[in-house]
Amino acid sequence: MSVSVTCSCGRMLEAADDQAGKTVLCPHCGLVVTVPYDGLIILPIVRPPARSWKAVAALVLGLTSLGLWIFEPVPALILGVGSLLLAAIAIVELRRSGGRLHGQGLALGGITATILGIVLIGPAVERMREVSAMVD
Numbered sequence: 692m693s694v695s696v697t698c699s700c701g702r703m704l705e706a707a708d709d710q711a712g713k714t715v716l717c718p719h720c721g722l723v724v725t726v727p728y729d730g731l732i733i734l735p736i737v738r739p740p741a742r743s744w745k746a747v748a749a750l751v752l753g754l755t756s757l758g759l760w761i762f763e764p765v766p767a768l769i770l771g772v773g774s775l776l777l778a779a780i781a782i783v784e785l786r787r788s789g790g791r792l793h794g795q796g797l798a799l800g801g802i803t804a805t806i807l808g809i810v811l812i813g814p815a816v817e818r819m820r821e822v823s824a825m826v827d
């Protein structure tokens with residue numbers, strides 16, 4: 692078997708199979724010609740699964756928001772809303788990625804932390820402040 696290759700001078704050259712991928716000199720014009728691989732098998736590129744950075748960010752924001760409720764409710768609420776938005780976007784992307792992206796647990800963790808902050812920690816801290824104001 693041989694591999695056909697056309698030189699830039701227009702002449703058709705025949706090269707042996709074992710010359711595929713190598714360079715030969717055109718006997719007609721002397722230019723260097725690269726012999727192509729014949730019947731080249733192209734393997735699909737399989738990308739490894741990746742963790743969604745939005746899911747990670749949703750978890751980090753959710754946990755930060757949860758901790759912030761003890762000190763400052765307004766930034767805690769802002770971070771919590773950011774966490775919920777990122778988590779929602781992350782979950783949509785995870786569904787659409789067909790398994791390439793993962794991190795749904797992280798996104799759900801961010802949502803859980805945010806909701807815990809809003810429903811439990813925020814009101815509890817507020818109640819403690821009211822009680823301590825009454826004592827003073």
Ligand SMILES: [Zn+2]
Nearest residue numbers: 698700717720
């Ligand atoms: Zn040539």
